[in-house]
Amino acid sequence: MIRMRPGGLSEVCRALKPRGDAIAPGNAMQWRKPPSTLALGTGEVHLWLALRGDGPSAPKESWGLTTDEIAAARRLRRPVDRELYVLAHVMLRDVLAHYLGLQPIEIALHTAAHGKPFLMDSQGADLRFNLSHSKDAVLCGLTRGCEIGVDIEAMAHNDDLLNIATHFFAADEIAALAARCGDDRTTLFYRLWTRKEAYLKAHGKGLSHPLNSFSVLPNLQALPDPVIRDLDSRSEGTWFCYGLPAPRGYAAATVLAQAVSALNCWRWAPQSADAL
Numbered sequence: 001m002i003r004m005r006p007g008g009l010s011e012v013c014r015a016l017k018p019r020g021d022a023i024a025p026g027n028a029m030q031w032r033k034p035p036s037t038l039a040l041g042t043g044e045v046h047l048w049l050a051l052r053g054d055g056p057s058a059p060k061e062s063w064g065l066t067t068d069e070i071a072a073a074r075r076l077r078r079p080v081d082r083e084l085y086v087l088a089h090v091m092l093r094d095v096l097a098h099y100l101g102l103q104p105i106e107i108a109l110h111t112a113a114h115g116k117p118f119l120m121d122s123q124g125a126d127l128r129f130n131l132s133h134s135k136d137a138v139l140c141g142l143t144r145g146c147e148i149g150v151d152i153e154a155m156a157h158n159d160d161l162l163n164i165a166t167h168f169f170a171a172d173e174i175a176a177l178a179a180r181c182g183d184d185r186t187t188l189f190y191r192l193w194t195r196k197e198a199y200l201k202a203h204g205k206g207l208s209h210p211l212n213s214f215s216v217l218p219n220l221q222a223l224p225d226p227v228i229r230d231l232d233s234r235s236e237g238t239w240f241c242y243g244l245p246a247p248r249g250y251a252a253a254t255v256l257a258q259a260v261s262a263l264n265c266w267r268w269a270p271q272s273a274d275a276l
């Protein structure tokens with residue numbers, strides 16, 4: 001049972017982290033091997049997926065990680081968390097290096113007010129990105145000149161999902177979850193959750209933005225209507241939400257500040273595999 005307290009969303013999120021009862025990743029077939037040269041045009045999204053074992057798992061400067069990233073990895077107590085953090089950051093730097101024509105270590109990552117990492121325009125040439133990691137999977141999304149948020153979550157069975165939704169989700173999302181049970185409820189919960197979190201990550205405000213001020217249910221039910229309608233007076237602009245193919249046992253989504261013409265899903269393998 002997850003106990004609710006005011007401001008207890010972080011506690012809920014921690015409780016939702018899978019502890020081995022999630023289904024192991026299996027089918028990532030819709031994530032294709034990328035061509036050797038990749039161009040990212042305006043209006044396009046490139047998404048990259050890595051699974052545990054696709055790259056390195058122990059922190060080392062030679063993989064392009066900064067001393068800050070190595071220290072952050074070493075601060076993580078559980079080896080599985082440390083390994084996934086390393087894989088995520090090696091992949092992020094490897095992918096950014098590919099688009100920017102730089103070495104991974106040369107990429108300067110900056111952090112906005114609520115923690116969203118970004119590239120300075122001087123280095124990034126309007127490249128926008130976002131990163132997510134959960135259990136054994138890492139997801140990275142990139143666009144040109146358009147804010148992006150991504151989220152991937154390993155689904156875990158939990159008897160309390162409806163209770164959690166009642167505290168944090170919008171009324172129509174709660175009703176849809178109440179109408180389902182068992183695996184159907186679990187799957188819907190994570191499809192909603194990843195869309196909601198990708199939205200928070202797209203505008204960068206994180207969990208300071210109320211999760212019940214907007215519903216992503218219409219995006220699930222009425223494709224191709226990707227627009228998110230947010231009742232919070234502080235929300236700005238129009239945002240577009242897309243579900244993504246995910247490995248078996250996971251849900252994934254992306255939210256963007258513009259409608260997109262193409263979503264390309266690539267399976268990551270390190271560019272400089274020999275060096276890893």
Ligand SMILES: CC(C)(COP(=O)(O)OP(=O)(O)OC[C@H]1O[C@@H](n2cnc3c(N)ncnc32)[C@H](O)[C@@H]1OP(=O)(O)O)[C@@H](O)C(=O)NCCC(=O)NCCS
Binds near residue numbers: 130
């Ligand atoms: C970004 C946030 C909303 C969600 O984080 P999360 O679900 O724990 O983690 P994700 O794997 O999806 O994303 C983490 C990455 O998002 C990026 N990020 C961090 N803050 C961000 C923000 N405000 N906006 C967008 N991206 C952000 C970082 O690249 C981070 O990776 P790093 O920590 O390895 O550097 C975070 O601000 C937060 O509030 N976390 C606490 C809530 C939580 O535990 N959620 C888990 C849901 S099950």
